[in-house]
Amino acid sequence: MNTAITRRATRGMRREWRLHVLAIFSLSVSFVCLAMALLVVTNIHALSERWQTTSQLTAYLKEGAPTDQVTELREALKKVAGVTSVEYVSSTEAHAEFSSKEAKAQDDARNELLALPVEAFPASLEIRLDADITRESLTGLVRQLGQFPVVLEVETYERWTERLAALVSKGVLASGFFSVIVLLSVLAIVGSTIRLVLHRRKNEVEVLRLIGATDSFVKGPFLLEGGAQGAFSAALAIVIVGAIYLLARTRLHETIAPFFGIDIAFLPWPAVILIVVFGGIMGTVAANLGLRKLVTV
């Protein structure tokens, strides 16, 4: 890059630092919204992926189901293609597992859940499947299981996966919406900042025109300043969201993580870099639009 252009850009930013800082703070608010939306989407997506790869069925059994029929069903299931293991979980075991998971919880609602009787937890068969089992085979298996008189209900977790997929798509939509908001904010804020800077440096532009500077030489520093504004705003937003994440992480891990079976993760590095690059590009584009009425001599 032309050193004269970078020098003029850094000199310009130093001279107008208050204006640039103000613009960066204003822009970072929009970028925080975008980064937060992406953070939520990332985690819902991870959850959806986790549940999609959980090749498991749970066949809840009717209360008082005869043991020999349950054993017979269990043996029959083991012979079905695609079934890797079948495990019987009694009401007592289900209650005990739930109690152990929720033992650390302090709030009243959970204490009430723990007080539920053993009968509230039906016995079940936990059926593990091949990861590559087809949807058709799974549907057939569920249909056949439902026909057994001892089976109360079959849980495929498919509903949850579908709900999560719907949530992910809504999250992506929200992120798209926030991206548009960010785009408009960048265009408005960087554009007006650069116009103001241009007005203040009108004399400089006029001099440059007189001495034979090309368009790119004249515009270069302003584009760099706009790009830097966008990139710095995005980086600041990442720092803010990161700080919020660090502060809330322990609480999230205690509450949400055990419930959904995943760790709440921060934005992956590629996404972070992408947001900053997006900010830089948007800033440059906005600056370029702001320079349409560049002084001509």
Place this chain on the structure above:
Amino acid sequence: MRAKSGESALQSDERGFRPLLRKGHRFARDAADRPILMFEEVYKSYRAGAPVLRGMDLVIERGEFVYITGASGAGKSTLLRLLYRAETVDEGRILFMGRDIARLTDTSVPFLRRNIGTVFQQFKLVETWSVYENVAIALEVLGLPQRLIRSRVGEALERVGLAGRGECLARVLSGGEQQRVAIARAIVGEPALLLADEPTGNLDPQLALDILGLFEEINESGTTVLFATHDRSLLDVRTRRVIVLDEGKALDVPLGPPSEGELLELPH
């Protein structure tokens, strides 16, 4: 003699002046033999029915020092603005070393301006920049290396009597010094043509004479100078070719300023 540099980026060589051209454009050898400027039937008006220049013809040879004078509104500044393509002619042609300025594309205009130094009454410096930065920028647009820029700026500041003042901010200088900085900026790229639009208008008479002397020195080094002024006292300092702009035409007085009586007798 014009200062020569070993670097090829600037335009002096043994055969004489070579203009700075865009990449891919060739320098016509015979351009060096042509007059540096030719105005052919140039018309320019800002308002309908009130032309500033009406079919002006004028030839200026390489290395001349020419005063452009005339009453306020006679078209002195317009003439100079046409030369550095801040304006375009309505009719006619202005040939700068054989090339029609009006036919240059917008992207070629900067390359024209790199061959023309300009000095104005209002100095047109960036006041928040140092003296050095104000002069160096004329070479930075050419993409020259910093080492060469430093030495060329040093030479230019020395020529205008501002050696050692490079670090000063332009705004702290006096009017005369600011004009010297503007002149240094105009000549640092060794342009073929130097345009001065009322450069002494904001200066007291003694400073005006000093600045005029500076332009004469620059002219002696081979640069063609067009010096627009309405100050008759400057015209009387030395016998020079004077172009009087009157009623949109150029009246050529090769041997110095005309007396008011002579001016009345000149054919309109």
